[in-house]
Amino acid sequence: MTGPVLDFRPENATPFLQEVMERSGQMLTACYQCRRCAAGCTVGDETGFFTPNILIRHVILGDRETALSNPLVWKCVSCYTCGTRCPNDIQTARITETLKKMAKEAHIPPLQPKVAAFHDSFLESGLRWGRVNEMEFMGIYEIKNALREVRVKNYAAIVDELKGQARLGMAMFKLKRLHAGFMMAKGRKEIKALYRKAKKRPPASPGINP
Ligand code: SF4
Ligand code: SF4
Known part of the structure; x- marks a missing residue:
């Protein structure tokens, strides 16, 4: 089964990625998708396939709509388990917090x-x-x-x-x-x-x- 094809445009992706990196203080571009974060996410049973690495990938690809409205952003409990496992010290809790704020500023109805x-x-x-x-x-x-x-x-x-x-x-x-x-x-x-x-x-x- 294949998902929808993302219309990737670097001119749109870069400003969004830059904003998320600056506001969260996290170097998302260092993520090499090893999925160590995904293996230990506390709310993995609730968010299904939408794991921290998937969230990061959506941000990097400039998929603003999905990045601002997905189960992980609303169900992350900021336990920092993913961050302690990440070889690149990426704290997804800071990213989900930032995306929640950005969703609120954009008046996007919360998923939860x-x-x-x-x-x-x-x-x-x-x-x-x-x-x-x-x-x-x-x-x-x-x-x-x-x-x-x-x-x-x-x-x-x-x-x-x-x-x-x-x-x-x-x-x-x-x-x-x-x-x-x-x-x-x-x-x-x-x-x-x-x-x-x-x-x-x-x-x-x-x-x-x-
Ligand atoms: S553990 Fe870190 S580097 Fe690995 S996929 Fe997760 S965020 Fe990316
Ligand atoms: S901080 Fe959030 S994303 Fe990271 S393991 Fe905990 S619940 Fe999952």
Whole structure:
């Protein structure tokens, strides 16, 4: 079985590859497709054939559409297993993180909307209080999910989600793994300032893992 033929155009491929290398700080052109990363990817069962080396190949070939929207970008758990195995020290977690940001900037709908909602809710709560406030974080996350389902009139999904989360919440509460109190960090202003500074920081040079 053969896949679709990619219309390779170096004039389109190079700027995209350069941007991903600069923003992620990873030297993608050093990849020689040995697949050591693929053999150990933690989410390999979930992403199927879409392994770290395949992702890198799509970026190198300038296949922007696939590189910004594929299962690995949305399911990578940033465990860094692939990076520790890579003979060229390529950290795919940095690449997937970069591609997620680029997809968001390009307003490409996330392949895994719940993962995107989880990221946004975590950041929102963490920045407000200087640490993630579990109750607020889960509240924001559930509201984001519910609003998305309301838009497509999938009310049953909202009920199922709330039931599942209530069961999980109760189980965690009994195990003292869920904290109902509101906690905040003393240095939350500094954390916000650090975040703003990091957003303004110029891209890292490829080959230097920031
Ligand atoms: S382990 Fe490194 S060099 Fe080998 S395929 Fe993966 S990214 Fe490329
Ligand atoms: S960092 Fe991401 S791509 Fe690399 S092994 Fe972990 S889950 Fe897979």
